[in-house]
Amino acid sequence: MTSRPVSPSHAVIAGAGIAGLTAAWWLDRIGWRTTLVERAPDLRTDGYMLGLSGPGLATATRMGLRPALEARSREIDENLYLDSRGRELLRIRYPDLLQGIDWITLSRTALVDLLAGALPASATIRFDDRITEIEDHQEGPVQVGLASGAALAADLVIGAEGLRSDLRRRHFASDKVAFEPLGYGVAAFRLPDTLGLGRDFLSYAQPGRLTEFYTLADGSLATLYVWRRTGIDLPAGEADRIQALKTAYAGAHPAVLTAIDARDPADGLYFDTTLMSVLPHWSKGRLLLLGDAAHCLTLLSGQGAGMAITSAALLAECLLRHPLDMGKALTEHEARLRPVIGRLQARSRKLARLFIPATSTGFRLRNLALRHMPARLLARQLTRDLKGDGPF
Numbered sequence: 001m002t003s004r005p006v007s008p009s010h011a012v013i014a015g016a017g018i019a020g021l022t023a024a025w026w027l028d029r030i031g032w033r034t035t036l037v038e039r040a041p042d043l044r045t046d047g048y049m050l051g052l053s054g055p056g057l058a059t060a061t062r063m064g065l066r067p068a069l070e071a072r073s074r075e076i077d078e079n080l081y082l083d084s085r086g087r088e089l090l091r092i093r094y095p096d097l098l099q100g101i102d103w104i105t106l107s108r109t110a111l112v113d114l115l116a117g118a119l120p121a122s123a124t125i126r127f128d129d130r131i132t133e134i135e136d137h138q139e140g141p142v143q144v145g146l147a148s149g150a151a152l153a154a155d156l157v158i159g160a161e162g163l164r165s166d167l168r169r170r171h172f173a174s175d176k177v178a179f180e181p182l183g184y185g186v187a188a189f190r191l192p193d194t195l196g197l198g199r200d201f202l203s204y205a206q207p208g209r210l211t212e213f214y215t216l217a218d219g220s221l222a223t224l225y226v227w228r229r230t231g232i233d234l235p236a237g238e239a240d241r242i243q244a245l246k247t248a249y250a251g252a253h254p255a256v257l258t259a260i261d262a263r264d265p266a267d268g269l270y271f272d273t274t275l276m277s278v279l280p281h282w283s284k285g286r287l288l289l290l291g292d293a294a295h296c297l298t299l300l301s302g303q304g305a306g307m308a309i310t311s312a313a314l315l316a317e318c319l320l321r322h323p324l325d326m327g328k329a330l331t332e333h334e335a336r337l338r339p340v341i342g343r344l345q346a347r348s349r350k351l352a353r354l355f356i357p358a359t360s361t362g363f364r365l366r367n368l369a370l371r372h373m374p375a376r377l378l379a380r381q382l383t384r385d386l387k388g389d390g391p392f
Helices: 019-030 054-062 066-072 109-118 168-170 239-247 254-262 304-321 326-355 358-374 375-387
Strands: 011-013 033-037 049-053 078-082 088-093 103-107 123-126 131-135 142-146 151-154 158-159 179-191 203-208 209-215 222-226 272-278 287-289
Touching: 011 019, 011 151, 019 033, 019 109, 019 123, 019 304, 049 054, 049 109, 049 304, 054 066, 066 103, 066 109, 066 254, 078 158, 088 326, 088 358, 123 131, 131 168, 142 158, 142 326, 151 326, 168 287, 179 239, 179 326, 203 358, 209 254, 222 239, 239 272, 272 326
Parallel strands: 011 033, 011 158, 033 123, 078 203, 158 287
Antiparallel strands: 049 103, 078 088, 131 142, 142 151, 179 222, 179 272, 203 209, 209 222
16 A cells, blocks of 8 residues: 555544544555644543454554554553452453463553654644534535634545544534443543552452552553443543542442542543444545544443554555545445444443443352353453454
């Protein structure tokens, strides 16, 4: 994919996250210029650990990122699960579980840093700005207005702002229509390391809620809180979100509550709900939704980042195949990707029912099954879920 048209086409991409940065890289490969418009004043550093495997890892390898990904990877030896009183529930040995699976674990921040570092000269990022207006009259370029007052002309506009996409809300469907809740709240933040976990994870689990602690490459301690939560709306401010987190974890192990108080407010807080984005179509004219904005899979799938990377590469392939017919390129992109996304979203729905059982009985039965199921059977299930098949 190195053919370049005589006159470079131009894409305006809303969002400088995983999907947007990867799209800029792949579009450069087919001769496009890109302008990324990022609402935040800098690259986002919130979020949690993620895994790359299957088509996503294969695509990142094609981008030449494999050595850098491996250098930033987070090896996991064991995850120890304790209950609210600190009693051991079970241990999971990841080397046994992931044996034979091509899999890299790293933080979202590390992946975004690598993608940003790989940006070609044809890509520019406008921070602290956002798209406010899109005019697509089919003839001539799409006119894109920004909050800063700048005006851009584009051959394609890509909405890659993530789960709570403003472009999706304004041009495709309201959040109420687009979102399918899977029933959990999610929070993540960092704090000074007081546990010295090394390559291990420490988890506190009880019916309806789970907390994980792990050490990052920079030596800080990262947390992930997941609890049963309904609805799609979020508390308005950070103080309200912290209070909601404390309320959700009332009566939890002291270490879980102490971590919330020990958090440095300057370090950022990720707080959201497990919501899938489910739409009948991902493009409208010359506006395309990409990644979580189009088809969020939630953290339950283990494939959100990988499918964003895969989708961006597929987009470039389709545009190269149909350089004079944008509609045909976007139609092919969706037709090839949607079956894979449909299977992954169906899998997320199934996993949501078992991820953190809400009742004491369900919680005990799930733990019993995990404790006594042979590692080979667990690995087989994980292999089926994570290797997957891609649209290439």
